[in-house]
Amino acid sequence: MKRVVIVGVGFAGLRAARTLANKGFDVLLLDRNNYHLFQPLLYQVATAELEQESIVYPIREIIRRWRGVHFRLAEVWGIDLERHQVLTANGVIAYDYLILATGSVTNFFGMDTMKRYGYDLKYLNDAVVLRNQILSSFEYAAQKPNASERLALLTFVVVGGGPTGVEFTGALAELVHHVLSKDYPELQVKDIRIILIEAGDSLLSNFPKKLQDYALFKLHRMGIEVRLKTAVSGAESHQVLLKDGTSIPSRTLFWAAGVRASSLADALPVMKVRGGRIIVKQDLTIEGYPNVFVIGDMAYLEQDRQPLPMIAPVAMQQGEYAGRAILQGERGRPIGPFYYRDRGSMATIGRGAAVAHTMGFSFSGFSAWVIWLALHLFFLIGFRNRIVVLLNWGYEYFLLKRQIRIITQEKKEIKR
Amino acid sequence: MKRVVIVGVGFAGLRAARTLANKGFDVLLLDRNNYHLFQPLLYQVATAELEQESIVYPIREIIRRWRGVHFRLAEVWGIDLERHQVLTANGVIAYDYLILATGSVTNFFGMDTMKRYGYDLKYLNDAVVLRNQILSSFEYAAQKPNASERLALLTFVVVGGGPTGVEFTGALAELVHHVLSKDYPELQVKDIRIILIEAGDSLLSNFPKKLQDYALFKLHRMGIEVRLKTAVSGAESHQVLLKDGTSIPSRTLFWAAGVRASSLADALPVMKVRGGRIIVKQDLTIEGYPNVFVIGDMAYLEQDRQPLPMIAPVAMQQGEYAGRAILQGERGRPIGPFYYRDRGSMATIGRGAAVAHTMGFSFSGFSAWVIWLALHLFFLIGFRNRIVVLLNWGYEYFLLKRQIRIITQEKKEIKR
Structure with missing residues (x-):
C-alpha cells in the first residue's frame, strides 16, 4: 500500500485527503494543530462576533469515516527530498508521495x-x-x-x-x-x-x-x-x-x-519566487521530484501569464487535483495539467453590504451579502458550527448584538 | 449620591449590584475580567463539551439597563478600611459602602x-x-x-x-x-x-x-x-x-x-478562619466596619452551628441580602440578620444520571438529571448562551458527540 503524507490540513490538504480516502492508500495527515481552521471567518472572531470554536473542526472527526486516512499532531521541520522522508520533532516519516500544503504566513516585508x-x-x-x-x-x-x-x-x-x-x-x-x-x-x-x-x-x-x-x-x-x-x-x-x-x-x-509562503518552504532547496512560494510544474509537482506536490498558498504557478492568487478556491482545486493525480497515476492513467476554474470572488463590508464578482457579473449590496453568507455557511465544516454561526449572525443582524466580547488571557507574545 | 463599590462580579457581587440598580446609588463594579463566569459549568469546558464563550457573559451587557451601575476593569490590591478606599493598579477609589465578593481560589494546602x-x-x-x-x-x-x-x-x-x-x-x-x-x-x-x-x-x-x-x-x-x-x-x-x-x-x-478565600482576604487586617475566610457578623459586615460587607465564598458565617458552605446559592442569597441591607439602611429601616435558605444540592454524574437532594427528598437518575439541566440553563446568563449550551448538550445526548475538542495555545504556566 502506497503511503501519501500530507503536510498541513487547510483547504488544500483536506481536499487532497478526501480525494484519496477509501481508495486503498495509506494517507497520513500531519498538522501542528488538531483542527481544520476556516480562515475566511477569522476576522469575525477578531471582532467579537464568533467564538473561536465555531470556525474550527477536529481533524479526527472529519477523517473518522475516511478509510486509510490517519492523523498525527506534528511540527514538520523539513523534508529530505532524496530519501523521501518528512522530518518532524518526533522522528522521521517515510513517504511514497508527499503533498505539501502548509499555506502562508503574514509577510511583514522585513519590517x-x-x-x-x-x-x-x-x-x-x-x-x-x-x-x-x-x-x-x-x-x-x-x-x-x-x-x-x-x-x-x-x-x-x-x-x-x-x-x-x-x-x-x-x-x-x-x-x-x-x-x-x-x-x-x-x-x-x-x-x-x-x-x-x-x-x-x-x-x-x-x-x-x-x-x-x-x-x-x-x-x-x-x-x-x-x-x-x-x-x-x-x-x-x-x-x-x-x-x-x-x-x-x-x-x-x-x-x-501581505502574505508569504509558510516557513517550511524556506527549508526546501527548490526554486522559489518572491514571497518564498515554491515554483511548481503544471502538474503541481516540483521539478525533478514527480512524487512531491506543492499546493495551495505555498505553490507558485502561472496561468494565462498571471500567477494564481493565494486564496481558498485555488487551494481546494489544487488539493483535489493532487489527490486525483496520485490516484490516476497509480492506475497508469495520468491526468492533464492543473487548470484553475475561477468562479469569482467576493468580500463583505458590513451588515447587508457585500461585493461579488463572478462570470463577468458584478453584484453589490444586500444580494451579494446574502450570497456571501450562504457560501460561507456552506463551506464551513460541521452542522453544529453552522447553527452556532447562524445564531451569532442572527444576533448581529436583528439585534445588533455581539456577545463574544470577552477578554481572555491570550496576549500577543513579542517575538524577536 | 452614596457610592457602593463591589469587588468581584461573581454570583454574589452580581446579585448585590442587581439589588442596588435603579435605586439612586452610584454602584461601581470592579473585576479583573470583563465577564461574569458561570463556574458550575467550567468542568464541561474542561471536558470538551462546551466552548468557553458559552458560559460567560460580558458584564457591560448585563448592566446596560441597570441605572447607576458602572463597571471598571481593575485588579484590586487591597482595601484601606480606615480611609474607605479601594486600592487598585490604576489608583484609589473611594467608597461609602464596600461589598467584597472576590470568591475563592484553589487550596493546595501548601503542597x-x-x-x-x-x-x-x-x-x-x-x-x-x-x-x-x-x-x-x-x-x-x-x-x-x-x-x-x-x-x-x-x-x-x-x-x-x-x-x-x-x-x-x-x-x-x-x-x-x-x-x-x-x-x-x-x-x-x-x-x-x-x-x-x-x-x-x-x-x-x-x-x-x-x-x-x-x-x-x-x-x-x-x-x-x-x-x-x-x-x-x-x-x-x-x-x-x-x-x-x-x-x-x-x-x-x-x-x-479544596478551596480557600481569594488572596484579597489575606490582605485585610481582619479576623479570619482556616482557609482565609473572613469572619462576618450576622449582617454580613466585618466587626467594627458596618459599611463593609463580605459575601460569598470569602465570608465565614455559622448558621445552626455549621459554617455555611462555599457554594453559589449561598453567594447569591448573600449578594441580595447585602444589597437590601444597604438600601434599607439608607432608608432608616435596618433589616434582620442574614439567614440562608437551603434549597438543596445536586450533582450530575453523566448522561441521564444525576443526584439531587432537596427539602428532605432524594432523587437520582434521569429525573434528577433533567432537573439539573433545567436549573443550570435557567441560571446561565444570556439567551444566546442557553441555545448554544442546549445545542451542545443535544449533540452529547443524542449523537454522543463533543466537537469542542480542539487544542488551543493556552498551556499551564508553572507559577513558583
Whole structure:
C-alpha cells in the first residue's frame, strides 16, 4: 500500500485527503494543530462576533469515516527530498508521495517594528489576541484621564485594502457603533477612529472599479477614514509611522498587507519566487521530484501569464487535483495539467453590504451579502458550527448584538 | 449620591449590584475580567463539551439597563478600611459602602508540587488549559512507542470526591468512551485509566448515603477507579505520590480537593478562619466596619452551628441580602440578620444520571438529571448562551458527540 503524507490540513490538504480516502492508500495527515481552521471567518472572531470554536473542526472527526486516512499532531521541520522522508520533532516519516500544503504566513516585508507592535490574522490564536487587544483598549480608554493616551487607545489602524483589510475594518466599525458605543457611555464616539491604509490607489484591487467604489462609499458611510496611496514605514508601541514622515497615534495596528509562503518552504532547496512560494510544474509537482506536490498558498504557478492568487478556491482545486493525480497515476492513467476554474470572488463590508464578482457579473449590496453568507455557511465544516454561526449572525443582524466580547488571557507574545 | 463599590462580579457581587440598580446609588463594579463566569459549568469546558464563550457573559451587557451601575476593569490590591478606599493598579477609589465578593481560589494546602504539576478549575483559562492537557495527552500517547510513557499519558488522576471531582470524572469518562476511543483507533481503550481519589470514606460527603452509593455505583459502571480513604502527598511531572508511599504514573492530575478565600482576604487586617475566610457578623459586615460587607465564598458565617458552605446559592442569597441591607439602611429601616435558605444540592454524574437532594427528598437518575439541566440553563446568563449550551448538550445526548475538542495555545504556566 502506497503511503501519501500530507503536510498541513487547510483547504488544500483536506481536499487532497478526501480525494484519496477509501481508495486503498495509506494517507497520513500531519498538522501542528488538531483542527481544520476556516480562515475566511477569522476576522469575525477578531471582532467579537464568533467564538473561536465555531470556525474550527477536529481533524479526527472529519477523517473518522475516511478509510486509510490517519492523523498525527506534528511540527514538520523539513523534508529530505532524496530519501523521501518528512522530518518532524518526533522522528522521521517515510513517504511514497508527499503533498505539501502548509499555506502562508503574514509577510511583514522585513519590517521588524511592524512584526513587534502589529497584529496579524493567520491563526486562531491571532484572532483571539486581536479581539482581546481591541476590547482591552476600550477598557483602558475608559480609565485613562490623559486625553492623548485615550485617543491613541481608541485609534485603530488597519494596513492593507484587500479583502481581509476591508472585511475586518467594516466588522470593527459595526462592533464599535452597534455595541461598544453603548457599552462605554463614559467614552465619546467621536473620539473613536478607524483608519484603513492602502499603498495602492484603490481598495480591493482585484475587483471591478464599480465594486471598488461601492466598498469605498460604504466604508466612508460607516465613518472609516480610508487613506489610499499611503505607505506605512514602521510602528512604535503608541504610534504608526508613515512613509511621508508623519505618524498616527494608535495602540492597535492590524497588518493585513501581505502574505508569504509558510516557513517550511524556506527549508526546501527548490526554486522559489518572491514571497518564498515554491515554483511548481503544471502538474503541481516540483521539478525533478514527480512524487512531491506543492499546493495551495505555498505553490507558485502561472496561468494565462498571471500567477494564481493565494486564496481558498485555488487551494481546494489544487488539493483535489493532487489527490486525483496520485490516484490516476497509480492506475497508469495520468491526468492533464492543473487548470484553475475561477468562479469569482467576493468580500463583505458590513451588515447587508457585500461585493461579488463572478462570470463577468458584478453584484453589490444586500444580494451579494446574502450570497456571501450562504457560501460561507456552506463551506464551513460541521452542522453544529453552522447553527452556532447562524445564531451569532442572527444576533448581529436583528439585534445588533455581539456577545463574544470577552477578554481572555491570550496576549500577543513579542517575538524577536 | 452614596457610592457602593463591589469587588468581584461573581454570583454574589452580581446579585448585590442587581439589588442596588435603579435605586439612586452610584454602584461601581470592579473585576479583573470583563465577564461574569458561570463556574458550575467550567468542568464541561474542561471536558470538551462546551466552548468557553458559552458560559460567560460580558458584564457591560448585563448592566446596560441597570441605572447607576458602572463597571471598571481593575485588579484590586487591597482595601484601606480606615480611609474607605479601594486600592487598585490604576489608583484609589473611594467608597461609602464596600461589598467584597472576590470568591475563592484553589487550596493546595501548601503542597507546592501539587500546585506546580496539578491542574485546577477556578477560572475560565483553567478549563481551557485542562482541556488542552487532556486532548494533548491522547495525541502524544498516539505517537509514543514507549509503553510506560503511553500509560502515564493515558492515566488521569482526579483528587477530591466532592461535586466538582465527581462531575468532572463522569464527564471525562464519557469523553473518553463516547468520543476519544473512536478518535484514536491506534490506542487501546483498556490502557485508559481514570482514577478518582478521595481522602474521606465516601464521595459527595454532604449528600445522603443513598445518593453517595448511587454515585459510586455509576462511576464504577463507567469504568472509573474510585479510591476512598486515600490521601495524596505530592506530585511529580510523571506521577502522583500517595501518602502510603506508593505512586500512580500519570501525566494529568486534577486537584479538586479544596478551596480557600481569594488572596484579597489575606490582605485585610481582619479576623479570619482556616482557609482565609473572613469572619462576618450576622449582617454580613466585618466587626467594627458596618459599611463593609463580605459575601460569598470569602465570608465565614455559622448558621445552626455549621459554617455555611462555599457554594453559589449561598453567594447569591448573600449578594441580595447585602444589597437590601444597604438600601434599607439608607432608608432608616435596618433589616434582620442574614439567614440562608437551603434549597438543596445536586450533582450530575453523566448522561441521564444525576443526584439531587432537596427539602428532605432524594432523587437520582434521569429525573434528577433533567432537573439539573433545567436549573443550570435557567441560571446561565444570556439567551444566546442557553441555545448554544442546549445545542451542545443535544449533540452529547443524542449523537454522543463533543466537537469542542480542539487544542488551543493556552498551556499551564508553572507559577513558583
